[in-house]
Amino acid sequence: MRTIDRNSGGSAVRTADPTSIVGPDMRSLCCLLLCLSLPLFFLSSATSQDKKADKKDTPKVVVAVPFGIPAGVKKTVTVRGLKLDTATEVRFAEPKVEAKISKKAKAPPPNNADPNKLGDSFIEVEVTLPPDLAQPHLEFIIVTPAGESSAHRLLIDSEPFPVAEKEPNNGFKQAQSVSLPVVIAGSIPQSQDVDVFRIDGQQGQKFVAEVFAARHGAPLDSILTLYDAAGQILASNDDSDGSTDSRLEVTLPAAGVYYLNLADAHDQGGPAFAYRLRLETGR
Numbered sequence: 001m002r003t004i005d006r007n008s009g010g011s012a013v014r015t016a017d018p019t020s021i022v023g024p025d026m027r028s029l030c031c032l033l034l035c036l037s038l039p040l041f042f043l044s045s046a047t048s049q050d051k052k053a054d055k056k057d058t059p060k061v062v063v064a065v066p067f068g069i070p071a072g073v074k075k076t077v078t079v080r081g082l083k084l085d086t087a088t089e090v091r092f093a094e095p096k097v098e099a100k101i102s103k104k105a106k107a108p109p110p111n112n113a114d115p116n117k118l119g120d121s122f123i124e125v126e127v128t129l130p131p132d133l134a135q136p137h138l139e140f141i142i143v144t145p146a147g148e149s150s151a152h153r154l155l156i157d158s159e160p161f162p163v164a165e166k167e168p169n170n171g172f173k174q175a176q177s178v179s180l181p182v183v184i185a186g187s188i189p190q191s192q193d194v195d196v197f198r199i200d201g202q203q204g205q206k207f208v209a210e211v212f213a214a215r216h217g218a219p220l221d222s223i224l225t226l227y228d229a230a231g232q233i234l235a236s237n238d239d240s241d242g243s244t245d246s247r248l249e250v251t252l253p254a255a256g257v258y259y260l261n262l263a264d265a266h267d268q269g270g271p272a273f274a275y276r277l278r279l280e281t282g283r
Helices: 024-056
Strands: 002-004 013-015 060-065 068-070 074-082 089-092 098-106 121-128 137-144 152-157 182-187 194-201 206-212 222-228 233-237 247-251 256-264 274-281
Touching (some): 068 074, 194 274, 206 222, 222 247, 256 274
Parallel strands (some): 068 152
Antiparallel strands (some): 060 074, 074 121, 098 121, 182 274, 222 233
16 A cells, blocks of 8 residues: 655655554454354364264164075065164165065164174065076165165075075984085074084095175174084084184095084074075085
8 A cells, every 4th residue: 555645745655554454444344254254163063073973873784684585586684783773775786676674673782792793773674586687696775864874795595595494403313414515594593502414424525514604794603513423523613714604624534424513602692693504525
């Protein structure tokens, strides 16, 4: 800013001190701008907090039981996880899949167990897969007012279909007889439960047993133990390849009857403790 120095009697020009221009009007303007900016700051902070709260309430799928269903048939799938009791939709990647929620409820884990492993709620879904599906699995998500879950896999079973585990089978006398090769769909529904399977083997035959549970989200920490007809332990395995799923491979020493015992390593159990057990002869 430039001003005239009238006291000098001439027309000399000088530059004004910038600090001298801040008067009452400028102070009022600064105060107004500050007042206007504060609500925006608090609104931004509140929006950030709301986003964090929404993320905390986002649903999560822990496990779906059964792990798989056949195409072309309506089956009920129980999905257990976190914040599922407000679910409004089950959405599959394949648009031809029909999925209807028939039940939803809170279901806290027993004995103060970790809900991240067992879930705190569940939904029952009536699922019908198109009969012409060729892929081995489909992905689905759970939708709630708070958001959507991450994708979870549902297997598409094909022939030969898994054999259902049959209770009671918790001892050698009650062992379930199976023929190789076979995939068994079962569960450990309560603590200290065991499932025993009877197998007829041949001398020199390589026998392979593998559990699929943790890989599908089930909390089961399986342990497999193979016995001969006299009750002697031939092999046992708890964890395999960095997973809590078990796998054992044994060359049978003689022809005869063998018993395979499947249990939870910590004697836990419940509706989410599902598994698939694959039994086959190796090469």
